[in-house]
Amino acid sequence: MDNLVKGWFSEITDLWPGQCFSLKVNKVIHEEKSEFQSIKLVETETYGRVLILDDVIQCTERDEFGYQELISMIPICAHPNPERVLIVGGGDGGVAREVSKHPAVKEVYQVEIDGRVVDLSKKYLPFMACGFESPKVNLTIGDGFEFMKNHKEQFDVIITDSSDPVGPAVSLFQEPYFQLMKNALRPGGIVCSQGSSFWIDVKHVKETIDACGLHFKNVSYACAVVPSYPCGNIGFVIGCLDENIDLSDPVQKFTNEELDKLNFRYYTTKVHKAAFVLPRFAEKALENL
Ligand code: SAM
Secondary structure (H helix, E strand, O other), X not given: OOOEEOOEEEOOOOOOOOOOOEEEEEEEEEEEEXXXXXXXEEEEOOOOEEEEEOXXXXXXXXXXXXXXXXXXXXXXXXXXXXXEEEEEEOOOOHHHHHHHHOOOOOEEEEEEOOHHHHHHHHHHOHHHHHHHHOOOEEEXXXXXXXXXXXXXXXXXXXXXXXXXXXXXXXXXXXXXXXXXXHHHEEEEEEEEEEOOOOOOOHHHHHXXXXXXXXXXXXXXXXXXXXXXXXXXXXXXXXXXXXXXXXOOOOOOOOOHHHHHHOOOOOOOHHHHHHOOOOOHHHHHHXXXX
């Protein structure tokens, strides 16, 4: 099916059958098929520049900060000393931008499978790809699952900023990956993975939480409002090796001056805490939280 018709991009996919989000496109900036996926960059009328992989919206200029700030700051601010951080995926650079600006973070490692996403983001999405310019960031092009096998007890926080669970990203939502991440963490480490929306597929969200729970005793789920994601909602599955840490209560709290200085537009301590409050049907469906 052609997802670009009469100047509108429609996010038609089997991942969320029977519904789609559409954006009016002013210009197609770039289109190609990489070794791993189809890549589209478009300029839209109201959401600015948009990155689309395999016909699924990854991020838009207008609302990307909501997702990037929360997937980064929830695990980092819940950790007492988040010095070494690993990002898996995140080829647009937005999570690298957020993680690297945190004063406690000293080194950031990132493994992204598709070098073309990185190259095109540097060229067309500099407001996110500026994350790669930080001297803290060390980028490797490769498969996150394979990378994890070769790293033991090295990271304080692992953030999986993955595309949805199709193609190369499937392995990043399953139980063996959580086992590998556990091994790659230092004591007290925290993982935070893109965890889909309970409005779209609560069974899939529960399966990812359960996969995490097989290896982490302290597991939680948080979510954010981001209009360009399906149903305007996106979740994060979080696991911590330290059972005594309350993931919803950040140990690191920024003042308003610090939030301004670090250019936070979505994240605050209040938002961090509220992200863990779920509607009743979701709480019941994900009940072992
Ligand atoms: N914020 C986005 C979302 O939730 O839709 C994700 C953005 S980021 C562009 C997702 C990245 O994950 C893509 O660049 C993709 O190439 C990368 N990716 C997918 N599978 C991967 C894997 N196995 N290892 C490393 N990176 C992977």
